[in-house]
Amino acid sequence: MGDSGPAGLDDALQQLSTRWRGIDLRQLAYFAVVAREGHFGRAAVRLRLSQPPLSMQVKALESRLGARLLDRGRQATVPTAAGWALLETLGLLLPPLVEGLEQARATGRGERGRLRVGFVTPAGTSFLPGFVRALRERWPDIELSLNEATSDEQFVALADGRLDAGFVLPPAPDSLSFRQVHAERLVLAMPARLAAAFPASTLGAADLPDEPLLVFPREKAPGLHAEILAYFAAAGRAPVIGQQAIQMPTIVNLVAAGLGIALVPASIRRSAGADVAWRELDDKAPRIRIGVAWRPGATGGPLDRLLETLAQRLQG
Amino acid sequence: MGDSGPAGLDDALQQLSTRWRGIDLRQLAYFAVVAREGHFGRAAVRLRLSQPPLSMQVKALESRLGARLLDRGRQATVPTAAGWALLETLGLLLPPLVEGLEQARATGRGERGRLRVGFVTPAGTSFLPGFVRALRERWPDIELSLNEATSDEQFVALADGRLDAGFVLPPAPDSLSFRQVHAERLVLAMPARLAAAFPASTLGAADLPDEPLLVFPREKAPGLHAEILAYFAAAGRAPVIGQQAIQMPTIVNLVAAGLGIALVPASIRRSAGADVAWRELDDKAPRIRIGVAWRPGATGGPLDRLLETLAQRLQG
């Protein structure tokens, strides 16, 4: 037998299967109820059984323990010294035991446990905070560990089992399950010096400033990369690709520094300064899509509760 | 149901008899052994039963808990998250539970508990220290509370249930059980100024100095009082009764102060100074007898162990 785990457990198991063979929770609970009621008959009612079997079970417990536990009197049935001792033990141990059973059940249903969740920056600035709050409220015993990472990093971590779920940009590899959970329009970020030259509040692909385009590296977000370039191409344009950056805030900072323009999620505007001017884009502009990815075989735990809560929020 | 005792116990009992009905220690132990072995077959051997019933019991536990506890694999059977959670609970709670069963049994056999014991001064200076040491060594879980008191005070306390056993001077009331455990010869204590006049090392009742006799009050120790006077009477003497005192050391001090002579237990000599001279007494001298008294109905607990240990010391 292994030597991990609590040292006393093996001993206790040994004792339970030899010396205390036959003593079970039912008998202990029966005794405890009689002791607290001080009356076999009322205890039997409480336990939903008739009095004789209750007497017999308590007697069996006394016999197996080798000690009389109750003093049967005409007016009252009171614990003996041994009975008080046992009652004290039970009072200390049965509540946490019941709690432990409940926790095991909750863990089995995925209502308790640890979830390692990755997310890309745009998720962190848009729907994720609200979702995390909702999940914590619904399942307070699920412990979340959140880690910001790019989509491709998350795909590897998911495949390795270092991550349970990831909020990523599509497309996800075929080996992973994926479900879209969020879509957000893109807006144009341009250096403030261009604001006067582009007064319109909404621009189309044809109207955009002829500046270097700052984008995510293709390999980090192939989907988004391709969609943005397709938007330009549809208007017959092939923008110069400027500096690449793997964080949305970095891209906005580069725009502020005047290095080019960028199409970024609308939610990023909050965190930008006055050096950046913003314009809406027309309906043909791509939307940034975020979804959750997970290993198909990893369900059955807290991940199910996450997906379930996610689905409920999408409907509601 | 009463409101005394641990608040959570009633809840736990309720849960055990409804929600977790049917879950018993046997099933929990079976699961724990399988989890620790990582193998149904070996666990079955360890538990002295065949593999199928073990599988069925674990399955029944899983079903009642509503959670799968073990991942059955070709090479190894490992706990699921729920299994680990339950195993942790069991590791924490089963050892103290087994301990509690053992303590209840020990309490029932009187091998554990509190004993309130009274004793008269001569007992405290003679055999009691050794006996207490022996009792503590044999039954370390019996907690002794020792109180010095006169015999008649102890008789009242024993009858009232404020004392479990008392080391007293006979005779004990008929309502109490009594067994003699110690007898000790008496010696003569006389003021040092008389030493030269009584050079013999052993004296008889007829030879004793004609000084006031210092004794216990008759009502505090009627047996001893009567025996001492009978010793004098047998030699045709009727000594003057001097100052009375209810403590042996006090009597010896009075002798030292020159107020008279006294017949006291030999063991008291250790605690006396140089102002007292000692003489042995002849064979007709009474002996001080000390015995243990107890309420006849109070047996069945640690008192039995005390009487038993006492009996063993008298034999050995």
Next chain:
DNA sequence: TAAAAATACTCCATAGGTATTTTAT
């Protein structure tokens, strides 16, 4: 003597045994 618990006896649910099949690597 009357309330409370213990005993007598019956029934059936279920724990455990043996033989066999299914599963998973």
Next chain:
DNA sequence: ATAAAATACCTATGGAGTATTTTTA
């Protein structure tokens, strides 16, 4: 292909029920 666990089926222990007796204040 093979070890491991699950399933099928049987037997018997013992838990729970009703009726009754014994105990005790």
